[in-house]
Amino acid sequence: MTIFTAIPWKLYEDGSTRFWVHYGLVILGFVLAVITIIAQWAKPAPYGKHEANDANWGPMIHQRLGHIFSDALPGVLMFLLVFFFYGSKREHTNYIFMALWLTHYVHRGILHPMLMRYRSKKVALGITLGGFFPNCLFHFLNADFVGNADFVENYYYDPRFIIGILLYVLGYIINRWADHKLRSLRETKGEDGCTGYYIPYGGLFELITCPNYFGELVEWLGWALATWSLAGLVWALFSAATFIPRSWHNHNWYKQQFEHYPPNRKALIPWVY
Numbered sequence: 001m002t003i004f005t006a007i008p009w010k011l012y013e014d015g016s017t018r019f020w021v022h023y024g025l026v027i028l029g030f031v032l033a034v035i036t037i038i039a040q041w042a043k044p045a046p047y048g049k050h051e052a053n054d055a056n057w058g059p060m061i062h063q064r065l066g067h068i069f070s071d072a073l074p075g076v077l078m079f080l081l082v083f084f085f086y087g088s089k090r091e092h093t094n095y096i097f098m099a100l101w102l103t104h105y106v107h108r109g110i111l112h113p114m115l116m117r118y119r120s121k122k123v124a125l126g127i128t129l130g131g132f133f134p135n136c137l138f139h140f141l142n143a144d145f146v147g148n149a150d151f152v153e154n155y156y157y158d159p160r161f162i163i164g165i166l167l168y169v170l171g172y173i174i175n176r177w178a179d180h181k182l183r184s185l186r187e188t189k190g191e192d193g194c195t196g197y198y199i200p201y202g203g204l205f206e207l208i209t210c211p212n213y214f215g216e217l218v219e220w221l222g223w224a225l226a227t228w229s230l231a232g233l234v235w236a237l238f239s240a241a242t243f244i245p246r247s248w249h250n251h252n253w254y255k256q257q258f259e260h261y262p263p264n265r266k267a268l269i270p271w272v273y
């Protein structure tokens, strides 16, 4: 029984159309990640704490609907369509990855927008589309990969699979916990109609400003490791390109808003950044 293989799957025949579609989109994904980190560092996407009244991002739509549109359509519907109709591999490993992905996106795309207590009821269509289009690219890539990769037998025993899935689950728990904690801030302290911002305390919030982003980053790094794919890697990089600058902007925002903001907290990575 071979336990370790350098590349533990086969995808498309070199040079075939599907090969070029897949790897062409991977390259596009890398370019988009670089553009994103530069753009987000220069100016955070204008929603939530960084909402800008002067920015014209098009007509306003309902915030919950906007999130369902940008996350559930690509993350659940398109992912399933690509997996089942464009994908051809039907082994347990393929289904495990599909289930993991859906665990995240059914929550993020459907439950999370229904549950969160947003300060603004509306969001600009441009912001929604700014999430929707990159999501379509990266979610297509990942569905294409997990629906078509022919994994080696016994990949379940491979350390990349085991550690990657453990990281994914750990990141998921941290992300869910942190978003829940933020949501409960408005539940318990919302004398002002549940629209204010408060300093979160407890758990990872004692170390970093954005444990929700940290958790999600751990999740996608775990995904990239477990799938051992460029599709997973480029998606983890794109997520990092969003979280690294936005956590820094959020961190500075808290420091400006709250005089007594805990000085030892970092932005995204405990003790480091």
Ligand SMILES: NC(=O)c1ccc[n+]([C@@H]2O[C@H](COP(=O)([O-])OP(=O)(O)OC[C@H]3O[C@@H](n4cnc5c(N)ncnc54)[C@H](OP(=O)(O)O)[C@@H]3O)[C@@H](O)[C@H]2O)c1
Pocket (backbone or CB within 6 Å): 047, 048, 049, 116, 117, 118, 119, 120, 175, 179, 182, 183, 185, 186, 196, 197, 198, 199, 200, 212, 213, 216, 238, 239, 242
């Ligand atoms: N994969 C990706 O590329 C990607 C990109 C972005 C986000 N995400 C994920 O999407 C989720 C939400 O992201 P986000 O950028 O919207 O996060 P966020 O800015 O931390 O806000 C999350 C929710 O908590 C509320 N909130 C935040 N800070 C608060 C405070 N101090 N007091 C009271 N309420 C507070 C926000 O209200 P307001 O809306 O009123 O500000 C919002 O409803 C996260 O889990 C994140 O990991 C993923």
